[in-house]
Amino acid sequence: MFTLLPLPANAQTEQRSYLTLEILQDRIDHLVQQEGRDTIDLSNYIIDLANPDSDFNLQFYQKINNIISRAGNPLSLNFSNSIIQGNFQLNQLGINSYIGSALSSVLTILEKAKINRYYPVQNNLNQQVPRINIFRGSLKFNDAIFTGEVDASNSLFLQQVIATGAKFQNIVKYNHSFFGKEVNFSQVVFSQNINFNLCHFFAVAKFQQVEFQGITDFSNSQFEELIEFNDSLFNQLTDFTRSVFIKTANFSNNIYRDRLIFAKSKFLDSLLFINTTFEKNITFRNSYANFLIDLQDAHLLERIDFSNAFFTPRATINTSGLAFDSAEAKLIGETNIIGKYINVNRLEGNETVLRNLIRNFRSLEQITDANRLEYKREKLRAKQLSELITKTSWQKILTWSWLSLIPQWLGLNLLLLLGDYGTNINLLFSLGMMAIAFFSVLFWFIDRYRPHISQPIIPNRYEIIVMAISYLSLTCLSIVNIFIMTERPWLTLLCIGIIFLPIPALITSLIYKQGRYHNLLNTTYFVEDGSFREFRLLLGRLPIMPRFPFFRDRYQPILWCRRWSWLIYYNFSLNNIFKLGFYDIRLRDRHLPGLISTLVWYQWCLGVLYIILLLWTLSRTIPGLNLLIYF
Structure with missing residues (x-):
């Protein structure tokens, strides 16, 4: 997955000599120009700091610190291709100074302004003024080898810190440090634990092709610019708890052999894990995501946990190519929330990914999230078709x-469009209510408005007002709910209009255009079963009267003379759509115009399709009922 590049040939074969106090003094007295800056060049040496009480050890820090603390211009340090034996107290080489108004006088106005920006201090008489080790020049450790501990804690680096190809064989401490310019630890080997806790990176930070063999601690750190941790190996715990990432964070092509923790962290830009392998748990508990979390082609062997994470409307989790490589692999998040943010860019090549994600949420009994992913899958399928x-x-x-x-x-x-592929029961109920309201008014109009007959039948003002108010109320509530519950409300309404309007409008216009010339012209077209008035399930009921005379005797014409008679038409539509009702209302079968029969059968057929869709949706959205289909 990644390769650690070998040292350049000249670095491998060049002979190193031991650094003595005489050579050190000569290097201090004869500064060299590197990249336009005065530099103390200590490259290609063996620096023996193994004995902390030795005269060389004491004078090594003292001589370098004296010239750095007194120089008018910033001095850089170059330890490239050197071997530092023993513990290396890097922070003792900087300018130890108070922060705020008590900054060292050797610093320029511009440097003081930068320091105050990097390390703001509130004016508080009761607060002790902090001290920090300031490095004005750049530091280079390219291909250096550190055999002991490296302590650079509580430091502020105004220029670059470059350590490409270096090898740290013991603990590394950079905790509570500030980096004003680029930091580059690419192709480095950290053999022991490293500590970058409470660090602040104001420029690009590069940790590419790095081997982290110990615990990696970047907790409570902040990254202002791009950070690149890609193509690296993490053998033990990696901790970014409470860290803040302002720009893109690239963790692609990595291998994590132990836990990765981003708990309570903030990601204001993209977080990339492209082609990364997670052999242990990865945690985003209580984290904040503002943009893309990219898990494309990542390999998951255990859990990735987004519990209590907050996602802004811009946030999304790209799972294209995400592989669940073990039975323990899980993706965990808040019910009814996490499914909104998981996406794949196309269906082709991601069928298995979506199937695994859907199975993942069903096994966690997060039915809503599983259904939402299934809805997204079918949207992609529709786009593909x-x-x-x-x-x-x-x-x-x-x-x-x-x-x-x-x-x-x-x-x-x-x-x-009509039910979000069996995942949106509220949308489906709105569709049913619109159908009931529309057909109820239509049947009421056809049955109660017959102006061109010998004895015209016209509803009274009360009926007209009640039917108008009930129809508009049910329809408006349904439309509002459709706009709330679906992503494409206008297309959904267009689809409903195509189903409801053309055929009924054509049949109704033909009825009034042709006129009515049949017997029983002054009698209602609808009859009710007078043997019961109770709420019943009428799933197998047909909208026509039975043929056997014994049963026909129970059916009588509906009442027109009651103030509640308008409710009968709603009951009839409820029978046909929801297969429920308080009355068993049917069509009469004598002297019945064929167009009216056609219209009723059209509604009944729509009701059969609706009840199938409703039962299918209920089985997928209610825990327990879904087991009938999926298990």
């Missing part, structure tokens, strides 16, 4: 393979 239909060459159009795609595309889009 649409592309196959529209991008087919002219030679293949009107062939059977092309024509067979059209009913698939049409049926799938109907399921998506």
Whole structure:
């Protein structure tokens, strides 16, 4: 997955000599120019600091610190290709100074302004003024080898810190440090624990192709610019708890052999884990995500936990190509929330990913999240079918393979628009209420408005007002709910209009255009079963009267003379759509115009399709009922 590049040939073969106090003094007296800066060049040496009480050890820090603390211009330090034996107290080489108004006088006005920006201190008489080790020049440790501990804690680096290819064989401490310019630890080997706790990086930080063999601690740190931790190996715990990432954080092509913790962290830009392997748990508990979390082609062997994480509307989790490589692999998040933010960019190549994610949430009994992912999968499938239909060459159009795609595309889009593919029960109930209201008013109008007969039948003002108010109330409430519950409300309403309006409008216009010339013209077209008035499930009921005389005797014309008679038409539509009702209302079968019968059967057929869709949706959205289908 990653390769650690070998040292350059000249670095491997060049002979190193021991650094003595005489050579050190000569290097201090004869500064060299490197990258336009005065530099103390201590590269290609063996620096023996193993004995902390030795005269060399004491004078090593003292001589370097004296010249750095007194120099008018910033001095850089170059330890490239050197071997530092023993513990290395890097922070003793900087300018130890108070922060705030008590900054060292050797610092320029511009440097003081930078320090106050990097390390702001509130003016508080009761607060002790902090001290920090300030490095004015750059530090270079390219291909250096550190055999002991490295302590650079409580330091502020105004220039670059470059350590590409270095090897740290013991503990490294940079905790509570500030980095004003680029930090580059690429191709480094950390053999023991490293501590960057409470650090602040104001520029790009690079840790590419790094081998972290011990515990990696970047907790409570802040990264203002791009950070690159890609192509690296983490053998033990990696901790970014309470860290803040202002710009993109790249952790792609990494291998994590132990836990990775981002608990209570903030990601204001993209977080990339492309082609990364997680062999242990990764935690985002109570984290904040403002943009993309990219898990494309990542490999998950245990849990990735987004519990109590907060996602802004811009946030998304890209799981394209995400592999669940073990039975313990899980993706955990807040119920009814995490599913909104998981996405894949296309269906092709991601069928297994979506299947694993859906199975993952069903096993966690997060039915809503599983359904939301299934809805997204079918949206991608509809998009795929649409592309196959529209991008087919002219030679293949009107062939059977092309024509067979059209009913698939049409049926799938109907399921998506009318119920979010069986995942949105509220949308489906709104559809049912609109159907009941529309057909109730339509049947009431056809039955109660017959102006062109010998004895005209016209409803009174009370009926008109009540029917108008009830219809508008139910329809408006349903439309409002549709706008709340679906992503594409206008397309959903258009689809409903195409189903409800053309055929009923055509039949109704033909009824009034042709006129009515039949017997029983002054009698209602609807009859009710007078043997019961109770709430019943009428699942197998047909909208016509039975043929056997014994049963026919129970059916009588509905009452027109009651103030509540308008409710009968709602009951009839409720019978046909929801297969429920307080009355068993049916069509009379004598002297009945065929157009009215056609209209009733059209509603009844829509009701059968609706009840199938409703039962399917209920089985997928109510825990327990879904087991009938999936387990």
